[in-house]
Amino acid sequence: DTEVTQTPKHLVMGMTNKKSxxxxxxxxxxxxxxxxxxxxxxxxxxxxxxxxxxxxxxxxPSRFSPECxxxxxxxxxxxxxxxxxxxxxxxxxxxxxxxxxxxxxxFGPGTRLTVL
Amino acid sequence: ELKVEQNPLFLSMQEGKNYTIYxxxxxxxxxxxxxxxxxGKSLESLFVLLSNGAVKQEGRLMxxxxxxxxxxxxxxxxxxxxxxxxYFCAVDNTGTASKLTFGTGTRLQVTL
Numbered sequence: 001d002t003e004v005t006q007t008p009k010h011l012v013m014g015m016t017n018k019k020s021x022x023x024x025x026x027x028x029x030x031x032x033x034x035x036x037x038x039x040x041x042x043x044x045x046x047x048x049x050x051x052x053x054x055x056x057x058x059x060x061p062s063r064f065s066p067e068c069x070x071x072x073x074x075x076x077x078x079x080x081x082x083x084x085x086x087x088x089x090x091x092x093x094x095x096x097x098x099x100x101x102x103x104x105x106x107f108g109p110g111t112r113l114t115v116l
Numbered sequence: 117e118l119k120v121e122q123n124p125l126f127l128s129m130q131e132g133k134n135y136t137i138y139x140x141x142x143x144x145x146x147x148x149x150x151x152x153x154x155x156g157k158s159l160e161s162l163f164v165l166l167s168n169g170a171v172k173q174e175g176r177l178m179x180x181x182x183x184x185x186x187x188x189x190x191x192x193x194x195x196x197x198x199x200x201x202x203y204f205c206a207v208d209n210t211g212t213a214s215k216l217t218f219g220t221g222t223r224l225q226v227t228l
Contacts, residue, residue, distance in 0.1 A: 042219060045217075048214075104149060
């Protein structure tokens with residue numbers, strides 16, 4: 001299995017809702033990432049998990065809460081989002097948890113989130 | 117703070133023509149990646165460049181890295197319509213896990 005999967009593909013939620021995004025990989029990768037991408041912009045890093053521990057939080061608002069239950073799974077819990085949080089949320093994984101000669105990141109298909 | 121810039125931001129080119137996309141970055145790094153993104157889709161890894169002078173080729177695309185100039189190029193040879201997409205370079209320069217900083221992206225449109 002050489003892919004990163006994400007569910008759901010699309011999500012529409014109100015500002016008072018609580019929802020979760022799910023990401024899964026079975027490549028034995030030890031680092032997993034959440035990115036946010038607005039239309040016509042590059043992806044922006046949100047969180048990095050390295051060996052199932054949160055290693056980077058790019059000053060993301062607390063209404064986004066990441067969770068890494070095991071080495072294959074990564075969740076992003078959403079609560080009280082704002083309309084400006086509408087974006088494509090991408091999950092990625094890479095083989096190594098720390099810097100290495102080549103730590104290529106492989107991206108999932110993304111979840112397109114709309115906040116009403 | 118690492119900054120990664122690409123130019124041009126938008127490129128319209130005819131089929132059969134050659135062109136180069138440039139990626140400049142502001143701090144020392146010897147790990148640079150190129151990705152392709154089709155509209156509404158995810159990012160597909162194209163090239164991994166890990167050292168000064170690295171050159172990789174796949175089909176009509178060739179990428180190179182000059183770490184001294186902090187410059188990478190993506191050269192397109194004899195463009196075809198299927199190459200229409202947005203191309204991002206990304207630079208990795210941290211000490212704990214890989215933190216990619218993406219370039220601004222180049223939207224390539226290949227016309228008949």
